[in-house]
Amino acid sequence: MRTADVKCPECGTMNNSLFLEETDGLMECDCCGCTVQLRKMAISLSSKEEHRWQIIRFWPAARLAV
Numbered sequence: 426m427r428t429a430d431v432k433c434p435e436c437g438t439m440n441n442s443l444f445l446e447e448t449d450g451l452m453e454c455d456c457c458g459c460t461v462q463l464r465k466m467a468i469s470l471s472s473k474e475e476h477r478w479q480i481i482r483f484w485p486a487a488r489l490a491v
């Protein structure tokens with residue numbers, strides 16, 4: 426299973442080894458607790474097909490807190 430490293434758009438913390446394929450691109454920041462929605466984007470490198478996860482939106486932790 427491939428993992429991804431995502432930088433939190435809210436606090437800038439790197440969240441490493443995320444299983445984004447399993448969570449449909451959703452991740453929760455370890456540091457600030459915000460929720461981030463990512464989309465898998467295909468990119469072409471010189472010799473191989475790759476993909477990376479692009480942030481499409483996020484919800485600050487304050488809004489999710491009850």
Ligand SMILES: [Zn+2]
Nearest residue numbers: 433436454457
């Ligand atoms: Zn964060």
